Amino acid sequence: MNILMINGTMRKGSTYAIGKMFIEKTASEGDTVKELFLPKDMPEFCRGCAVCIRQDEKKCPDYLIYMRRLTEMIDEADLLVFTTPVLVYHVTGQLKAFLDHYGYRWMVHRPEASMFRKQAVCITTAAGSGTRKTLRDMTDSLRYWGVARIYTYGIAVGGGIDDSSREKIETAVNNLALKIEHDTSKVTPSLRVKALFHIMRIMQKKTGTTEVDKKYWEEKGWLGRERPWR
Template identity: 25%
Template sequence: MSEILILNGSARKKGNTRFLINQLNDVLGKKGIESRILHLHELNIKHCRGCFWCYKGFPLRCVQDDDDMNKIYPKIIEADTIVFTSPIYWFNYSGQLKLFIDRLVALHVEGGHKLDGKRFAAIFVYGDTNVEESGVQHAINSIKHLIQYMKGETIGIVHGTANDIGDAEKNTRLVVEVRELANKICDVF
């Protein structure tokens, strides 16, 4: 059975990012695709110390046993597709998502990365109506470089204006694009 891992980088429990995740899951569920959501704000994820302990003979594990990442690594490895979701804060994705991404260093092992060949997608929301001023391009570029580094495949990146709670529901184009992204994810299985 294929599994999708959705990373929720928003702290809002009933916000726009969560609404769009629900739209994505609605389509996936109707197609029989299983998904798992990690609400990053509910997890204890500390910053990467840069000690590279994980490089020194302890791949797939971080020296920091006092947070949740060592429990999350197997879920990341098991997933066929990983979907990054986040609001844009100060011209990039959220700090919660950045902490998570930084800790992926433990999955980089000699001879490759444990994420090589996985499929990736992203969904971003932002407050500005001007794409250039919203900061979303920084997030998109960062995610694209990350996926490229991991030798992954980009299924799609969807973004749109949705600042106040409930704005995503009103943004018909955004909802349609998220549901189309879900169908693209299903098409690869």
């Protein structure tokens, strides 16, 4: 299994520690683990030019320097692990900028077929509240990317992980690791993801969003009997 950990900050604090704990519990011998750190691996903000949606994602101003490498790593991964601390009730600005670059991959446009066979885990920590909203920032994108199975964990840790919270975290991480399917051929999309796909399929059949999008769906055979999870 190929695991990709995408960290919403360069700081290796409580959130990163929980993410690493999860990977240690999940990864088996022979699995590969790669890590990305933001903003180092993607320092640019999305410009909102929409050229990726209207024309081609390869025309994104950041494609050659950053996006091509990141997209290849995402597509090769079987399990995506996102970590971010809560900043003002949301993900870090670095992670938001990263997710913004993948608007063209939302199901309303041109979802990548391999997403419908992937698993993802989103992890966040806060000094107090805000974990629910922060997790939603990540799961919204992953769900609309078409990721088959998405799991989340958020916890308030105050100033850091102390002895009183460590046992609770370890139990939660162990339970999370047990949910991960190591036989990737058995991973199938949730009913919610399938329902979203069918809604977008109907829309593409009726009117489409752009000519580029409709052609993409036609070439994939998704307007007919083909489905990305089969």
